[in-house]
Structures are given as structure tokens and as C-alpha cells.
Amino acid sequence: PDATIAGILNAQGRLSAQGLRFNQNLVGNLRRHWKIPCFEPPAERPEGEWLSIRQAARVLGTAPSTLHRWVNDGFIAGEQPTPGAPWRIRITDALRSRFVDNSPEGYVVMQAATRRLGVSRQTVLQRVKRGELDAVLVRRGRCKGLRIKVVNDQPDFFEHTS
Secondary structure, eight states, X not given: OHHHHHXXXXXXXXXXXXXXXXXXHHHHHHHHHTTOOOOOOOSSOOSSEEEEHHHHHHHHTSOHHHHHHHHHHTSSOOBOSSTTSOOEEEEOHHHHTTEESSOOTTEEOHXXXXXXXXXXXXXHHHHHHTTSSEEEEEOSXXXXXXXXXXXXXXXXXXOOOO
């Protein structure tokens, strides 16, 4: 919305050509002059609440650095309203299900996933990012860390068969 855009421009310290602060009308006039379409809110409001990284880390029971890494790696969606603004994460049931206390059945550590699939660590991470593989973060106990669900009925590339 024009009022939100005006707020962002003002927060960035930008001024109009006449040296004025932005307001809803000024942004609307510029938008119409340059034929930029008006904001259309989504028909359905997305589920979940937007939280800062620090707040989301408390809710999910993990470190803020882990959430920053997962946002940067593309495992979870984050949003910055404007460049340089703090990241926000939408907390949904689907996101909560990716942070667990114990490793679920069928999920393995990264090294086992790379062996079973016969690919590099980076390839496994890319497949998780694309949604081809499921991953969870085990956040408690001695065995903390990323676990990957590998569904592969073929024998291990490195497995010795008799």
C-alpha cells in the first residue's frame, strides 16, 4: 500500500524531489505517473504470525544464528520489508514441525545421506532447499543437528554386497 511505501521511504531517509518527506498521496501520485499497479492484498490472509529472528528462535527453541543460516540457505522463508531491515519469519505449523527434539524414524545425519544418495553435501542441501528431500533440525541432546529423510530403495553406492 502507498502508506507503507511512504513509511519505508521515510525510514530510509529519502526525500522527494522538492525535499519533502513522503506521504500516501505523494507515493500514489508517483505510482500513477509511472503506471505502477496498486497493491492488491491477497484474497486469503496467510497463516502464521510474523516474528523477528530472535522471537522466532525463542518460539522454535533454537539459536538465532541457526535461523539466520536456514534463511540464508533457503530452507525456511524469511522476509525483509526493505533492504537492511531485520529479517522476519512467519511461524506456521509446517515450520514448527521442522524443529524437533528427537530424530524421527527414517531421518539420518548428513554423512549417511550423502553416502546413501552417492552425492555431495552441497547436493543434499540443494535438494532440501528445492523440497526434494525432507529435513528437520534436532535441537536437543547429544545428537543435535540437521537430519535428512532419505528415501532410496537402491543399495548404498559404497555398501559392500556379498
